[in-house]
Amino acid sequence: MKRIGVLTSGGDTPGMNACIRSVFKTGTDLGMQVMGVYHGYKGLIEGRVDYITHDMVENKMHKGGTVLRTARSSAFLTEEGMQKAVSVLNAYDIEGLVVIGGDGSFRGAAQLSEKYGVNVIGIPGTIDNDMGYTDFTIGFDTAINNVMNEIYKIRDTMRAHDRVGVIEVMGRLCGDIALWAGVGGAADLILVPERPMPWDEATNILVANKLRGKLTSIVLIAEGAGSAEDFCEYVRAHSDVEIKATVLGYIQRGGNPSAFDRVLAAKLGQRAVELLADGQSGFAVGIKHNDIINVPLLDAVKVNDTFDDKLYDLNTIMAKF
Numbered sequence: 617m618k619r620i621g622v623l624t625s626g627g628d629t630p631g632m633n634a635c636i637r638s639v640f641k642t643g644t645d646l647g648m649q650v651m652g653v654y655h656g657y658k659g660l661i662e663g664r665v666d667y668i669t670h671d672m673v674e675n676k677m678h679k680g681g682t683v684l685r686t687a688r689s690s691a692f693l694t695e696e697g698m699q700k701a702v703s704v705l706n707a708y709d710i711e712g713l714v715v716i717g718g719d720g721s722f723r724g725a726a727q728l729s730e731k732y733g734v735n736v737i738g739i740p741g742t743i744d745n746d747m748g749y750t751d752f753t754i755g756f757d758t759a760i761n762n763v764m765n766e767i768y769k770i771r772d773t774m775r776a777h778d779r780v781g782v783i784e785v786m787g788r789l790c791g792d793i794a795l796w797a798g799v800g801g802a803a804d805l806i807l808v809p810e811r812p813m814p815w816d817e818a819t820n821i822l823v824a825n826k827l828r829g830k831l832t833s834i835v836l837i838a839e840g841a842g843s844a845e846d847f848c849e850y851v852r853a854h855s856d857v858e859i860k861a862t863v864l865g866y867i868q869r870g871g872n873p874s875a876f877d878r879v880l881a882a883k884l885g886q887r888a889v890e891l892l893a894d895g896q897s898g899f900a901v902g903i904k905h906n907d908i909i910n911v912p913l914l915d916a917v918k919v920n921d922t923f924d925d926k927l928y929d930l931n932t933i934m935a936k937f
């Protein structure tokens with residue numbers, strides 16, 4: 617394979633630049649030309665393709681966001697859009713494509729592979745960690761560290777007023793960000809979709825904390841379990857607990873990637889390029905029990921996400937005292 621392309625798609629995630637760098641370097645090492653596609657599938661349809669340069673990746677690998685930009689594309693969901701994307705790949709003689717993105721981007725990649733015979737490899741890039749075939753996605757580690765650092769700032773001010781702080785975090789239907797950041801940040805209560813807890817029960821826990829002299833509690837709520845503001849309103853209506861909401865929003869997604877995410881990005885980028893060089897395609901790469909793996913894209917998008925119940929129960933025990 618002489619020339620490959622790489623694009624980032626869906627939500628941006630810290631570590632995407634480190635992954636682009638890895639694809640560029642390992643591809644170059646194997647004698648390939650590496651082209652960047654700007655703005656994900658949208659840019660692919662519109663022909664926004666250019667060579668990746670050494671300078672572009674060297675100066676940016678430590679930064680969040682993505683030098684190739686990212687986008688969502690409704691045009692790509694149509695037959696016409698996908699055909700255009702394929703014709704652009706052919707026009708640029710791009711023989712293999714690396715797609716860095718979440719499960720939606722993988723579904724698109726699987727279609728390119730299955731329907732149009734495009735050589736494509738998917739690399740999991742999303743802060744949500746909601747892809748079941750891999751233990752970790754690029755960006756998740758940075759996101760939970762971002763959240764954990766904010767927890768301590770919010771705890772300082774809540775403690776000064778003897779208040780409860782509720783922090784809403786991202787994750788869509790996945791509670792991993794709330795769980796991992798909550799354990800790392802010593803949360804007193806974690807509300808996640810995977811372990812639904814009625815809000816009257818959650819309120820009772822906060823009331824009991826107050827009665828035993830624990831005047832400040834930190835609650836982490838995953839967006840898939842409800843909104844922080846709604847939860848606070850519920851607690852105020854049903855108790856005398858003083859409670860304030862914070863929605864962290866895009867703070868979680870920005871900033872320099874952690875060492876873990878950079879290393880993961882490097883390893884996954886390398887495996888993706890090696891697969892293409894070996895004439896293999898239609899795979900998603902990932903990490904399982906610390907091993908770099910590849911599974912068929914179609915299987916990867918079907919695997920249900922798993923939740924670490926043991927870790928959740930551990931936090932419940934530690935929050936008791």
Ligand code: ATP
Nearest residue numbers: 626627657688689692717718719720721723724742
């Ligand atoms: P994140 O988890 O950060 O949101 P994502 O990759 O899941 O990332 P999506 O918006 O779901 O983000 O998908 C990105 C793009 O992939 C979409 O804009 C669309 O162009 C394409 N895509 C999504 N789902 C499909 C599908 N079922 N078939 C073909 N293409 C798809």
